[in-house]
Amino acid sequence: MYILATQTDFNELDQNSYYWTDGKTVFFRSNEIVGADIESFRFYTGPFAKDKARCYLGNDALEEADQESFEGINLSFARDRNFIWCASGKIDQADPKTFEVCDAGKFVLPVPSEMPGKLPIPELKFSYGYAKDKNRVYYFSVREGLSIIHNADPCSFISLNDGYFAYDKSHVFCQAREIEAADPNSWQRYGHGIFYSRGLEQVYYLHRKLQLADIETFEIVYPQNNAKRILRLAQDQYRHYWNGMEITTEEFEALNTSQQLK
Incomplete structure (x- = not known):
């Protein structure tokens, strides 16, 4: 749980920033929370908060929530x-x-x-x-x-x-x-935060099979600009992939060397 009084700056570019105050009003990002009590206002990780009278999801009051026992568990649940x-x-x-x-x-x-x-x-x-x-x-x-x-x-x-x-x-x-036909005993990710995975005979991107991927030579490619998980490039001995889609060699090389992330 965090104390609102310490949150007096807000940067709209920072998507991790939720609750803050200008000393007069409580805000959820750029939205004013009408009637919120600054002195008793506390917030949790994510969009959950409460004051002495109410509980909040973002800038909305949760009318059915019990103020005494309400707590945020993580970024998604309370x-x-x-x-x-x-x-x-x-x-x-x-x-x-x-x-x-x-x-x-x-x-x-x-x-x-x-x-x-x-x-x-x-x-x-x-x-x-x-x-x-x-x-x-x-x-x-x-x-x-x-x-x-x-x-x-x-x-x-x-x-x-x-x-x-x-x-x-x-x-x-x-x-x-x-993930279709994936066996939990043999399935594995290619790495944390990477959306490609594999079973014994099949490569996947998210929940989808890459039907033509060669599992023996399939590998993740980290772009030369070190963007890593942003572009999600991969290849095997026959094909190149970007976000699970097959692309040409020319397209692959352009993405691999580009300094402009899109």
Whole structure:
């Protein structure tokens, strides 16, 4: 939990910045929170906060939240004694007694030092993550909101804590979707924060098979400008790939050597 009084500066370019005050008013980014009490205002990691009277999701008051027991768990989820909340609202199906988060609830995107106009921060953090209770597995993404993964087994479910991948005793998941035909006993990522993965006979990008990829020679390529995870380049002995799409040799070389990240 953080004290609002120490947050007096706001940089709109910093997407990690949420709550702050000008000494008179409480803000969630550029939005005024009408009626919020500065002295008692406290906030958690992500878009969750409370003061002596109310609980907040962003700049909206949560009318059903219990102020005394409300707390943010991670960047994606919060709870009180009665309900579970995600960064888009209350989760009606969740069981508060058995609910638990499976990871830090975030996807971290490094900001390369070589990037033109680099932000004054080393990384950006976005709300992505898994949680579960005795009945269900949940996935939250800042783009798609909350999903329930109906074929996931809560007892054996494990998140890889990268905002994207998880598995249970029978399935492998990328976000809220099952990776087709992936065996959790043989499947593996090519690296943390890299969206390519493999099974015994198949290469994947996110949840999707790369049907023509040669698994024996497939490798991740880090661009010469050291952008690393930004461009997500890969190749095998026959083909080149960018974000899971096959591209020409000329396109690959241009991306590999470009100093302008897009």
